[in-house]
Amino acid sequence: MTLSFQAAVAGRGFDVSLTVGPGETVAVMGPNGAGKSTLLSSIAGLLRPDSGRAELNGKTLFDLDGGNRTWVPPHHRRTALLAQEPLLFPHLSAVDNVSFGPRSAGIPKREARQRALGWLADVEAEALAGRRPGELSGGQAQRVAVARALAADPSLLLLDEPLAALDIHSAPLLRRLFKRVLAGRQAIIVTHDVLDALILADRVVILEDGRIAEDGPTREVLERPRSAFAASLAGLNFVPGTLDGAAVRTEEGLRIAGHGGDPEADGQQAAPGKPGAQPAAPGQPGRSGEPAPVAGSGSPGVAVFPPSAVSVFLTDAHGSPRNSFAVTISDLEPHGDQIRVRAGGLAADITPAASADLGLVPGLAVHFVVKAAAVSVYGT
Amino acid sequence: MVGQGYSGVPGWVRALAVVAAVVVLLPLLAMVLRVDWTRFIPLVTSDSSLTALGLSLRTSAASTLLCIVLGVPLALVLARDSFRLQGLLRSLVLLPLVLPPVVGGIALLYTFGRQGLLGRAFDMLGLQIAFSTTAVVLAQTFVALPFLVVSLEGAVRTSGSRYEAVAATLGARPGTVFRRVTLPLVLPGLASGAVLSFARSLGEFGATLTFAGSLQGVTRTLPLEIYLQRETDPDAAVALSLVLVAVAVAVVALAYRRPAARSGAGKRPTTPVPAGGNSK
Numbered sequence: 340m341t342l343s344f345q346a347a348v349a350g351r352g353f354d355v356s357l358t359v360g361p362g363e364t365v366a367v368m369g370p371n372g373a374g375k376s377t378l379l380s381s382i383a384g385l386l387r388p389d390s391g392r393a394e395l396n397g398k399t400l401f402d403l404d405g406g407n408r409t410w411v412p413p414h415h416r417r418t419a420l421l422a423q424e425p426l427l428f429p430h431l432s433a434v435d436n437v438s439f440g441p442r443s444a445g446i447p448k449r450e451a452r453q454r455a456l457g458w459l460a461d462v463e464a465e466a467l468a469g470r471r472p473g474e475l476s477g478g479q480a481q482r483v484a485v486a487r488a489l490a491a492d493p494s495l496l497l498l499d500e501p502l503a504a505l506d507i508h509s510a511p512l513l514r515r516l517f518k519r520v521l522a523g524r525q526a527i528i529v530t531h532d533v534l535d536a537l538i539l540a541d542r543v544v545i546l547e548d549g550r551i552a553e554d555g556p557t558r559e560v561l562e563r564p565r566s567a568f569a570a571s572l573a574g575l576n577f578v579p580g581t582l583d584g585a586a587v588r589t590e591e592g593l594r595i596a597g598h599g600g601d602p603e604a605d606g607q608q609a610a611p612g613k614p615g616a617q618p619a620a621p622g623q624p625g626r627s628g629e630p631a632p633v634a635g636s637g638s639p640g641v642a643v644f645p646p647s648a649v650s651v652f653l654t655d656a657h658g659s660p661r662n663s664f665a666v667t668i669s670d671l672e673p674h675g676d677q678i679r680v681r682a683g684g685l686a687a688d689i690t691p692a693a694s695a696d697l698g699l700v701p702g703l704a705v706h707f708v709v710k711a712a713a714v715s716v717y718g719t
Numbered sequence: 720m721v722g723q724g725y726s727g728v729p730g731w732v733r734a735l736a737v738v739a740a741v742v743v744l745l746p747l748l749a750m751v752l753r754v755d756w757t758r759f760i761p762l763v764t765s766d767s768s769l770t771a772l773g774l775s776l777r778t779s780a781a782s783t784l785l786c787i788v789l790g791v792p793l794a795l796v797l798a799r800d801s802f803r804l805q806g807l808l809r810s811l812v813l814l815p816l817v818l819p820p821v822v823g824g825i826a827l828l829y830t831f832g833r834q835g836l837l838g839r840a841f842d843m844l845g846l847q848i849a850f851s852t853t854a855v856v857l858a859q860t861f862v863a864l865p866f867l868v869v870s871l872e873g874a875v876r877t878s879g880s881r882y883e884a885v886a887a888t889l890g891a892r893p894g895t896v897f898r899r900v901t902l903p904l905v906l907p908g909l910a911s912g913a914v915l916s917f918a919r920s921l922g923e924f925g926a927t928l929t930f931a932g933s934l935q936g937v938t939r940t941l942p943l944e945i946y947l948q949r950e951t952d953p954d955a956a957v958a959l960s961l962v963l964v965a966v967a968v969a970v971v972a973l974a975y976r977r978p979a980a981r982s983g984a985g986k987r988p989t990t991p992v993p994a995g996g997n998s999k
Binding site for chain 2: 383384385412413414415416417418419420422426428429430439440443444487488491493497
């Protein structure tokens with residue numbers, strides 16, 4: 340009961356290889372145009388890749404590599420697709436929408452209707468059975484759409500940002516519903532919301548420029564991001580470079596000292612609402628002086644640290660195990676009860692009072708300073 | 720003029736708009752004024768008139784049916800598929816819209832006529848198409864098909880193929896998708912296209928006269944009857960013209976009536992009913 344998928348679409352620079360285990364829910368995240376929709380469309384059979392092969396539960400979905408190419412049309416794939424918009428057939432009532440899948444599978448009208456009512460009850464929408472899609476709110480329509488997708492008895496459920504079009508009142512309800520129906524069900528969910536990935540998925544796959552940038556258990560990816568996108572999801576500063584002892588050397592020649600220890604300290608600091616322009620030094624790894632070097636000097640690595648660990652100074656303040664970045668402020672924005680200062684691709688969270696004291700404005704040259712103990716360094 | 724917004728239409732544009740309306744409506748008015756009401760009923764219920772009207776209605780119904788059977792697939796293929804020379808095919812199919820009907824009649828004659836491209840083959844099978852009621856239906860289909868294709872292709876394009884994609888992932892084979900999703904979704908476009916085709920068929924004159932001739936009861940449709948009567952009895956021609964105008968008005972009213980509050984019969988909902996928060 341697994342999906343194995345490998346496909347390339349030259350025109351879109353798409354080349355992805357992915358497996359989904361039995362009962363596993365995988366969240367696919369990435370910037371716009373990264374190939375998330377291409378991935379779902381290729382699996383569903385709505386888009387034909389240039390090359391590759393895919394198998395679902397031992398049955399070939401497509402094989403475009405070998406001599407005898409096979410292409411299974413969408414209606415034989417059992418991969419129901421649920422999009423951002425419910426796309427309920429406007430001329431059919433809710434119950435007829437839900438029974439569409441069973442009817443298409445050749446189940447007699449009466450029985451298909453019974454099953455549809457069962458699925459509607461399952462999504463707590465049985466009261467809507469007789470309504471036309473035009474008479475449903477966004478959240479109600481999406482619930483009916485979930486019932487319709489499940490009623491088709493799919494081997495793999497494809498969800499394309501199913502919560503994105505909902506208002507803030509219906510999204511939590513739907514998220515709970517998904518949590519319930521996705522349990523033990525094989526599914527791929529494309530989402531922009533890190534909350535969806537955390538709550539709904541066992542694993543997260545980060546797509547960037549048509550390729551998989553990261554793939555791992557959701558928690559792990561968010562705690563030790565290896566791609567700029569995952570770091571931005573986790574709300575962490577991310578500086579790529581090459582490993583140099585317990586530090587990362589950037590392309591510009593800057594050396595960022597850190598530690599290769601467990602990211603626990605960072606994990607705590609990444610938690611929102613940690614106040615203080617001058618965070619307390621997490622006295623974790625730096626016993627006295629040199630922290631443990633990270634293996635693999637010279638290979639690519641990243642330095643990752645939370646914005647809450649960054650202090651802002653107007654002048655260069657040298658302290659021994661500290662990293663200082665000379666940057667120009669590009670943006671100031673409210674962030675919880677803090678002010679987020681964006682500069683040179685990095686972010687610092689400081690108190691409004693500190694910001695006012697320093698007289699921070701966009702365009703001002705400042706120094707971002709972060710203690711080595713707050714910087715996680717690891718290979719990518 | 721309370722509560723009217725700024726329209727931005729200059730005065731001279733309004734004046735020209737009035738002239739345009741007069742150009743269309745004045746001739747109709749002139750004709751109505753010319754009707755000899757005392758003889759109206761006997762004129763339109765004369766034997767030849769009723770025969771012509773009956774033939775017109777029958778042939779127009781047949782050609783509309785033919786337009787639907789052939790036009791729906793053509794519109795779908797033009798709107799959904801992509802193939803080489805698709806753009807060219809789309810333009811060529813619309814040709815009868817701009818072609819003088821008499822040219823269409825000549826083209827049909829050299830296709831189905833006794834000496835025509837296919838006519839010889841039909842002749843050998845003992846089938847004579849030219850100058851028969853079949854020819855009338857063919858001529859009407861030829862000129863009316865583009866109306867159905869254009870209006871349906873537009874409807875198919877606006878409705879997009881996203882519903883069909885969802886239907887396919889739910890396990891519906893293409894035939895089921897066509898029957899249960901595509902057709903109901905484009906039904907309004909199909910209906911107005913069919914009505915327009917029927918109207919065009921009813922008014923068809925040039926191609927019919929050229930390709931089918933004017934045999935009473937066989938190929939002499941109402942427009943042909945009117946043209947013939949005009950020579951001998953102008954009053955009869957006017958009376959019959961009024962009948963066609965009445966039919967045309969009914970057809971236009973049918974095709975362009977405002978979609979009333981039908982509960983989503985084929986029409987896609989633009990916005991869901993905002994019950995406790997809209998979806999955007």
